[in-house]
Amino acid sequence: MDWTKTKKQIIIILLILNLALLGLYQKKQADLSPYQNSDQTISQLKIRLDQANIKLQTEIPSQQVKEKPLLVKYQEEKADQVNQNYFQGQGQVQITDNITKISKDQEEITIINNRRFLYENYAQGIDQGTNTEEKALKFLLDRGYDTTDMELIKVDNQGPTTTFEFAKIYKDKILETSYTRLSLEEGRVITMDRLWIQVIEEEGEKIQIEPAYKALFALLDQEDLKGDTIEKIQVCYYFNPEEQGLLADNTKAEQGRAIPAWRVEMKSGKTRVLDNF
Numbered sequence: 001m002d003w004t005k006t007k008k009q010i011i012i013i014l015l016i017l018n019l020a021l022l023g024l025y026q027k028k029q030a031d032l033s034p035y036q037n038s039d040q041t042i043s044q045l046k047i048r049l050d051q052a053n054i055k056l057q058t059e060i061p062s063q064q065v066k067e068k069p070l071l072v073k074y075q076e077e078k079a080d081q082v083n084q085n086y087f088q089g090q091g092q093v094q095i096t097d098n099i100t101k102i103s104k105d106q107e108e109i110t111i112i113n114n115r116r117f118l119y120e121n122y123a124q125g126i127d128q129g130t131n132t133e134e135k136a137l138k139f140l141l142d143r144g145y146d147t148t149d150m151e152l153i154k155v156d157n158q159g160p161t162t163t164f165e166f167a168k169i170y171k172d173k174i175l176e177t178s179y180t181r182l183s184l185e186e187g188r189v190i191t192m193d194r195l196w197i198q199v200i201e202e203e204g205e206k207i208q209i210e211p212a213y214k215a216l217f218a219l220l221d222q223e224d225l226k227g228d229t230i231e232k233i234q235v236c237y238y239f240n241p242e243e244q245g246l247l248a249d250n251t252k253a254e255q256g257r258a259i260p261a262w263r264v265e266m267k268s269g270k271t272r273v274l275d276n277f
Helices: 003-035 039-051 079-087 133-142 212-219
Strands: 070-074 092-096 099-104 107-112 116-121 150-158 161-170 173-185 188-195 197-202 229-238 256-266 271-274
Touching: 039 212, 070 173, 079 092, 079 099, 079 107, 133 150, 133 173, 133 188, 150 173, 173 197, 173 256, 173 271, 212 229, 212 256, 212 271
Parallel strands: 173 229
Antiparallel strands: 070 197, 070 256, 092 099, 099 107, 107 116, 116 188, 150 161, 161 173, 173 188, 229 256, 256 271
């Protein structure tokens, strides 16, 4: 056996192995680098927020975030099923281009592009008491909606009217931009506006988003947030065909990609989604 030749082969193999390990180490360090030595940047961010008159009343998340993007689409509303769920199939159906109207007595439903759902009740019913989240959810359950993927994110009181806004939840994260808003008066639902997202599948590879403390710098030049307070910062999924340049009208989107992002909730009820894609 030629030990000199074998020794050279072993040295070459070890060299290749070391280079591979070095490459993996450098990649890991590159992934982690935005999260290291961040104290000075966070201090600068807090000063800049204070100068912009934006208060901070929550912790800035420090964890590294890697999530799989989602393939999603807007949930379609079938006129026949909606008619059955709301009016036991007795509603009048009118279809014009991309708009479907279903009406019975003083209730009317408008469906735009089979996706955006609007409900109005003009009847003067019996006072059913207080406007509550439970009554809003019961309205949905009675009409065949699944409420297990919903989370109440906002309550808006305007005189006798209370509007409850629910967001779509996927694996404990809010999926923007998707909503179900119900307005109640005297304990009765008088309007509903719904544009709901359906998850088709998860993509194979995870993507990393920038640290929260870096993303928050994007708030500094937003004039309408001055005088407001940041109350919550959390990871969400974000799908907005208009902002992604797919369509000018969200309701026309067939399907698209929901990416991980930071969702910032303000004391005023305003929200911002911050992503780096």
